[in-house]
Amino acid sequence: MHDELAAAFDAWLADVCPPGIVRAIDDGGSSATLWQQIESSGYLDALVPEAHGGAGLALAAVRPLVQACGARAVPVPFAETMVARAELARAGRAASDGPLALAELDDATLPAVERGTWLAALTSALIAGAAERVLELASTYAQQRVQFGRPIGSFQAVQHQLAVMAEQTCAARMAAQLAFASPQPRPDRTLAAMAKCVAGEAAAIVAAGGHAVHGAIGITAAYDLQLSTRRLLAWRTEGGSPAYWSREVGLAWWRSGEARALDFALARLDAGHG
Amino acid sequence: MFLDSLSLTRIPAHDEALRGPVRIFLERALAGVPTEVRARSWSGFDADFSRALGERGWIGLTLPSEYGGGGRSVFARFVLVEELLRAGAPVAAHWVADRQSAPQILRFGTVEQARRFLPGICRGEVYFCIGMSEPNAGSDLASVRTRATRTASGWRLEGQKIWTTNAHRTHFMLALARSSGDASSRRAGLSQFIVDLASPGITVRPIADLNGDAHFCEVFFDGVELAADALLGNEGDGWKQVTSELAHERSGPERIYASLLLLDEWLAWLRARGRPSERSLALAGRILAVMSVLRSLSVAVTAQLDAGASPLVESALVKDLGTTLEQFIPETIADALGEDPDAPLPESLARTLRYVAQIAPSFSLRGGTREVLRGMIARGLGLR
Numbered sequence: 001m002h003d004e005l006a007a008a009f010d011a012w013l014a015d016v017c018p019p020g021i022v023r024a025i026d027d028g029g030s031s032a033t034l035w036q037q038i039e040s041s042g043y044l045d046a047l048v049p050e051a052h053g054g055a056g057l058a059l060a061a062v063r064p065l066v067q068a069c070g071a072r073a074v075p076v077p078f079a080e081t082m083v084a085r086a087e088l089a090r091a092g093r094a095a096s097d098g099p100l101a102l103a104e105l106d107d108a109t110l111p112a113v114e115r116g117t118w119l120a121a122l123t124s125a126l127i128a129g130a131a132e133r134v135l136e137l138a139s140t141y142a143q144q145r146v147q148f149g150r151p152i153g154s155f156q157a158v159q160h161q162l163a164v165m166a167e168q169t170c171a172a173r174m175a176a177q178l179a180f181a182s183p184q185p186r187p188d189r190t191l192a193a194m195a196k197c198v199a200g201e202a203a204a205i206v207a208a209g210g211h212a213v214h215g216a217i218g219i220t221a222a223y224d225l226q227l228s229t230r231r232l233l234a235w236r237t238e239g240g241s242p243a244y245w246s247r248e249v250g251l252a253w254w255r256s257g258e259a260r261a262l263d264f265a266l267a268r269l270d271a272g273h274g
Numbered sequence: 275m276f277l278d279s280l281s282l283t284r285i286p287a288h289d290e291a292l293r294g295p296v297r298i299f300l301e302r303a304l305a306g307v308p309t310e311v312r313a314r315s316w317s318g319f320d321a322d323f324s325r326a327l328g329e330r331g332w333i334g335l336t337l338p339s340e341y342g343g344g345g346r347s348v349f350a351r352f353v354l355v356e357e358l359l360r361a362g363a364p365v366a367a368h369w370v371a372d373r374q375s376a377p378q379i380l381r382f383g384t385v386e387q388a389r390r391f392l393p394g395i396c397r398g399e400v401y402f403c404i405g406m407s408e409p410n411a412g413s414d415l416a417s418v419r420t421r422a423t424r425t426a427s428g429w430r431l432e433g434q435k436i437w438t439t440n441a442h443r444t445h446f447m448l449a450l451a452r453s454s455g456d457a458s459s460r461r462a463g464l465s466q467f468i469v470d471l472a473s474p475g476i477t478v479r480p481i482a483d484l485n486g487d488a489h490f491c492e493v494f495f496d497g498v499e500l501a502a503d504a505l506l507g508n509e510g511d512g513w514k515q516v517t518s519e520l521a522h523e524r525s526g527p528e529r530i531y532a533s534l535l536l537l538d539e540w541l542a543w544l545r546a547r548g549r550p551s552e553r554s555l556a557l558a559g560r561i562l563a564v565m566s567v568l569r570s571l572s573v574a575v576t577a578q579l580d581a582g583a584s585p586l587v588e589s590a591l592v593k594d595l596g597t598t599l600e601q602f603i604p605e606t607i608a609d610a611l612g613e614d615p616d617a618p619l620p621e622s623l624a625r626t627l628r629y630v631a632q633i634a635p636s637f638s639l640r641g642g643t644r645e646v647l648r649g650m651i652a653r654g655l656g657l658r
Contacts, residue, residue, distance in 0.1 A: 132277065139655045159652035166651050167595050170277050170588075174574065175567050177282040197563035243556060250559030253541070254550065261537045262360045265566045273284045 005057075006064030009043060013072045019224045025075040026227065035076055035099060044078070047086035047185075054089060059187065063125050063180035067173075070129025070235075073227040077101060079122045084110075090185065114186055119239025121179035121187040124199040126235050128176040130228045131169040131202055134210035137225055138162060142213055158213060165209040168202035175199045181272030188271045193248040200242035203232040280574040280588060289349040296354055299330065300361040310625040312362025313535040316528050317489055317633075319443060320364035321401075328398025333368050334376055341380070341388055342396035348579045352527060352572075359531040366440060366489070371395045373526075374519050375402035375448050378466070382507030382515050387468070391446070405435040405449035405469070405493065406516065412437075413646050415450070416460040416513065420495060422451040422467060428502040429453075429467065431475075431495040439640075441491035442480045447471055450512050464512030467504045474498070485632050518584070523641055525575040525589035529596035530568050532637050533603035536630040537561060539623050540607045554610050561606070564599050568592065587654035590647040597638040604631040 016037045025031045038044060046062050048054020066079045077099045084100035091109040102115045110118075139162055142153030152158050179195035182188040207229040211218045218225040236242070258264040303326060304312065311318065327333055335351045337343020344350070358365050365372075376395045379387055394400030411418045420433025431451060441447060447469045455463035471478065475498040480488035507515050541558060544550045550558070571592050578585040608631055611619060638644040652658055 135277075135655075139657065142657060153652075153657040156649070159657050160645070160648045162655055162657060163591075163594075163648035163651035166277065166655060167591050170280060170571065170591055171564075171567055171595060173277060174280060174282065174571050178567065178570060181282055191566075193559075194563035194566050197560055198567045242560070246556040246559040246563065247552065248559065249563045250550070250555035250557070253558055253562055254545075254555065259538070259542060259545070260360065261534060261541060261562060261565065262356070262531075265562060265569060269566055269570065272282070 003064075005061065006068065009065050010068040010072070012041065012043075013068055013074065017072050017074055019073070019227060022073045022075050022227050023221075031076050038076065038078060039097065044082050044085055047082055048089045049086075052089040054086065059182055059185065060177075060180050063176055066122055066125035066180075067129035067132075067176060070126035070131075070231070071133045073130065073133070073231055079126065083118055083122065086185070113189070116239060117187050117189045117192045120192040120196040120245060121176075123235040123238050124172070124179045124192070124195040125176040127199040127203045127232060128169070128172040130232050130235070131165075131172050131199075131206040133228045134206050134225065134232065135162070135165050135169045137228070138165065138210045138213040145215075152213070161209050161212055165206050168205045168209075172199040172202040172206075175202075178269070178272055183273075188268070190249060190252040190268045191272050193245040193252065194268070196240060196245040197242045197249060200236045200245065203236040207232040279578065279585070280571055281577070282570055283573050283577040285349045285353060285573060286347070289347055289353055292346075292350050292353045293357055296332065296357040297361075300357060300363055304361055304363060307362070308625075309362070309535055309539050309622050310629050311364075313539075313626045313629050314364065314366075314487075315359060315362055315532050315535065316365050316369050317487070318362070318364030319366040319440060319489070321367045321398075321443075323364050324367040324398035324401075326398070327363075327365075327368070328396060331396075333372050333398050334392065334396035335372075337376055337380060337392060337396060341392035343376075343392065348576050349573075352576050356527045356531070359527055359534060362535045367401050367443070368395065368398050370404055370439065370444070371400065371402035374404060374523060375446070377522065378448065378515060378519055379468070379506065381518070382466070382511075384503070387503065387506065391468070400446070401440070401444035402446050402448055403438050403441045403444040403471075403491075405438055405441075405447040405451075407437040408434060409436050413643055415516075416464070417457050418450055418452060418464065419457055420449065420451040422453045422465060422500070424453075425499065427499070429500040429504060431467065431469065431498040431500055433495050435493040435495075437481075437490045438493050439490050441471065441493045442478045442488070445471060447493065448506065450516055453509050453512075461513040463510055465509045466506040466512045466515050467500060468506055469495075469498065469500065469504065473500070483633070483636075485629055517586075520642070521575070521579060521585050521589040523589075524593040524647075525572055525579070525585070527569070527572055529593045529641075530565065530572060530599060532597075532600040533630050533634070536607060536626050537603050539626050540611075543620060543623050551613065553613065557606055557610050561599070561603060564602075568596050568599060571595070587651055590642070590650040590654075593641065594638070594644055594647045594651070597644070600637045601634045604634050 045054035046057045050056035069078050080102050081100040085095045087110045088095045143151050145152050175195035175198040179187055179192045217223050253264050256264055331344050334343040335346045339345040379391050408418050422429045422431050449467045449469050453465040475496045477494040479492045481490050482488050575585050575588050575592055
């Protein structure tokens with residue numbers, strides 16, 4: 001059922017938010033029409049409890065939606081608004097129309113530490129989506145671009161760069177799944193921290209690899225690659241870089257009192273299963 | 275794309291339940307074994323330990339009970355292996371038979387072959403090695419030259435293997451040999467043979483490694499006579515048969531945890547000294563984060579194996595990521611410890627670090643080199 005939801009959402013996004021729209025908004029154009037379509041779609045209330053008129057989806061069910069926003073380089077804060085609406089609803093407060101930022105919510109609605117956890121989870125899933133998109137663009141390009149009389153994807157050096165990008169994309173995808181694995185309404189802080197460490201590292205590697213494979217065309221404004229790689233680099237540090245979240249995981253280990261690495265990991269992973 | 279297939283999976287509770295009893299057994303069985311010995315991980319060889327494990331039914335866990343196996347799922351084996359690696363248990367004696375040879379004999383062998391070999395394997399008494407690499411056939415496995423020629427009573431084996439792990443202390447080799455054609459035939463004409471290493475005409479020479487251990491060997495076949503039933507599976511199907519188990523060999527916890535004993539020793543040292551430096555805290559966090567994600571990927575591949583799939587590309591991907599972590603751990607821990615050159619290091623930590631750091635290059639060689647794996651992933655992306 002969740003896969004169907006994700007597929008429907010992605011197909012809808014492809015329609016309302018194609019690369020041309022993303023580019024126009026990135027270039028300073030108005031996002032009013034896109035936002036209007038997003039608001040009337042109902043997806044923004046995916047996490048709002050049913051008692052408050054939302055879809056009441058579990059945390060894990062919305063991860064594919066956030067990932068799709070990453071893959072389609074959605075140039076408006078869909079994910080943050082979706083979370084803010086749910087937090088406001090659970091706090092018994094009305095959400096205003098228009099895009100919301102988690103930073104706008106007061107501490108009583110969303111404590112600062114939980115805001116940080118949310119951002120780690122959201123940016124991890126956005127990175128996973130954007131990384132998939134960059135990998136797809138780069139693999140396709142490597143099969144089409146001919147140099148020395150053959151597609152550049154037939155050269156081992158290029159193949160291995162793409163293989164590393166695939167590995168990192170896969171790691172980011174699993175990281176995003178972990179970030180959204182909690183049965184609670186909010187992400188588990190340590191799992192989200194772990195996710196952002198891994199996804200953040202992946203973001204830099206995949207963005208650099210995507211550009212390396214594309215050559216000069218990837219640097220141009222006219223080519224779609226930049227829509228994703230600029231976001232990968234921004235999401236890598238937004239809400240804390242891998243360096244910040246590594247320290248958070250280290251602190252969680254320290255405070256846990258666990259003697260052994262695996263015991264710490266298994267206890268945290270178990271939190272993701274409830 | 276193949277990336278979509280790896281979903282976060284929980285190990286079923288009845289398989290997870292195996293963890294407790296295994297952990298209790300291992301704590302008792304390995305009490306007092308120094309960390310740098312445990313750090314040999316799945317390279318540590320101890321026949322007594324293997325027999326003790328066999329007595330508990332913890333070898334051949336996924337094999338059918340009619341052959342002495344446990345009849346359990348690949349998830350149960352995941353839990354067992356994870357605990358063996360956590361403890362640094364010396365599993366090398368039965369490791370290859372348990373992970374590769376027994377499943378291959380079950381899948382491709384005759385009922386007679388299964389009856390002959392599997393019960394001993396499950397008891398922890400019969401050990402196998404894998405005869406694949408040769409002096410001129412490493413990553414390019416299809417160029418093996420060891421030749422099996424038909425005789426009136428079976429086969430005659432001529433040739434040489436190298437880098438055969440534990441050939442000097444195992445009983446049988448599952449050997450890949452050319453039974454027809456020549457080196458230019460490549461993947462065609464290869465067959466698998468179960469070779470009794472006590473047969474006349476076999477010479478085994480261990481090769482010392484840079485740590486002073488001797489685990490891999492040269493093996494020479496000089497007119498070795500094999501019975502007809504030494505052939506495993508169909509003649510000429512050798513390539514298909516040896517590659518069929520690669521997903522099992524490459525995706526398991528043993529591709530993530532080779533440096534786990536070092537990591538634990540370092541974490542314990544950090545705790546014993548009081549609050550770690552910011553740098554050490556961040557490094558510990560980074561390692562634990564990567565480890566947790568890779569463990570989840572490894573479980574996700576296990577779920578595919580459980581469903582009967584053969585996730586070759588996925589397991590190549592997990593192995594490359596996993597061995598990268600295994601090599602990252604000794605390098606960065608050495609760096610963190612060198613942050614304060616005047617702080618005295620406990621001997622145990624120093625010895626464990628030395629061992630793991632020196633052997634770490636082998637992590638991305640054994641079981642398919644990093645470069646071979648990346649080639650397979652590139653094929654999965656449609657580039658080859």
